[in-house]
Amino acid sequence: MHYSLTISVGVFGCARLSLIVCTIALGPMMLILKKDVVGMIGFSGCHKCTAALRMLAYGTTVDSWDEYLQMSESTHGDAMVRFATIVVKVFGPQYLREPTVADTERLLAISEARGCLGLLGSLDCMHWKRKNFPKALQGQYQGHVKNSIILEAVASQDLWIWHAFFGISGSHNDINVPQQPSLFARLTEGKAPPCQYNINGHEYNMCYYLVDGIYPPWTTFVSTISNPVGQKKSHFAQRQEATRKDIHRTFGVLQGRFAVVRGPAKQHDPKTLWEVMTCCVIMHNMIVEDEGDDVVAALKFENMESYPTCEAEYNHI
Incomplete structure (x- = not known):
């Protein structure tokens, strides 16, 4: 045995x-x-x-x-x-802790090496289909992915999941999922770690997350430019979309390591589903920590500093 x-x-x-x-x-x-x-x-x-x-x-x-x-x-x-x-x-x-002061400094250092000052990670949602669910509640689980539950997550370049909020019915989308009081709880309470950076001569004290175009235009969200005109805007959209792939890679690795979240969920109880999904996220972070997270050294090795930064078109709303 x-x-x-x-x-x-x-x-x-x-x-x-x-x-x-x-x-x-x-x-x-x-x-x-x-x-x-x-x-x-x-x-x-x-x-x-x-x-x-x-x-x-x-x-x-x-x-x-x-x-x-x-x-x-x-x-x-x-x-x-x-x-x-x-x-x-x-x-x-x-392994599901919120970023501490040391974690925030490390994430900001990695983002600076990538040319995106003030970046904490990429935000997106993943749908987990349900195989067995009460028929009386099937209406609230009917979204663009039928009979699913949503996982909202924030991931950094090393694929560490810093935020995982699971349990919202599949009828929601990226517009109303961020309105749940989870991701920005510490920010609204004034308990978030300090953050100071300079972009184009402007001082900022609030970090941001990379999202796709459907998210609301909040100060902490930076989305791509849908129809970029000019070389500067095209470069910004290309770098933003490339960096935002971190969360997509994270979802792919999570589903590759734990096939239980790749296929339909077989449990009935929502609490059990939450425990299974959270368990997979925790063990995913364990594997990331075991494999090493010296991303800054890897970025220097790849000579990322030779690339132009994507700070030119970034403006807070």
């Missing part, structure tokens, strides 16, 4: 997950060992973690690994839900 656990951890390519899985497997929620009618002890914590990791990585149903792991369907489903609950509770405060 330790061999199966090693294979499951190796699916994500992250050695740090081995220690994390062992921590979860030895936790009180996974150490509930019961005896059956013949006195045989039940499944261990490592056994349950193996089942949970395989279901998250391959996006399979609860009866896909019953012959291989010798576990029933109900035990498979319960193991994945408990695994996700423990990951969110234990590792959520660290």
Whole structure:
């Protein structure tokens, strides 16, 4: 069984997950060992973690690994839900934290090396389809992606997800999703880390996010120019759209690593869906941290400073 656990951890390519899985497997929620009618002890914590990791990585149903792991369907489903609950509770405060002062300084340094002063990340939404949902509520999940739940996320160039807000019905869009009091809570309360930068001789004290054209024209949003006229505006639109691909790459990597969020959601309970999605985001950030995030060194290696910056056409509203 330790061999199966090693294979499951190796699916994500992250050695740090081995220690994390062992921590979860030895936790009180996974150490509930019961005896059956013949006195045989039940499944261990490592056994349950193996089942949970395989279901998250391959996006399979609860009866896909019953012959291989010798576990029933109900035990498979319960193991994945408990695994996700423990990951969110234990590792959520660290790997889903809001940017601290040190994090903000590092993000601003990376953005400056890329030629986009004051940039904190790229913002976009991803739809997760629901396979099973109450028919009485299907109207509010009918958007341009049918029967889906929206994940709003902010990602930096190293693919670290700094903000993840999940649970909005699919009938919403990019216009009304940012109106949820989540992303700008600290900014409105005056608790956001300080930010000072200069663009074209103007001093700014508020960072911004790159978005597509459908987002509202807020001060913290910078979108592309739909019909650029002239070399300067065309260059700005090209650099903005290229930099904004960070969030698209993040969604692609997240779905590639965890097939459970690539296919239709099979759970019914909205809280369970939130725990599964949040668990995948947390483990995604764990893998990003394990692989290293020396993006500034990589940018210097690629000689990004030789490119012209995209600060010429940026103006706060």
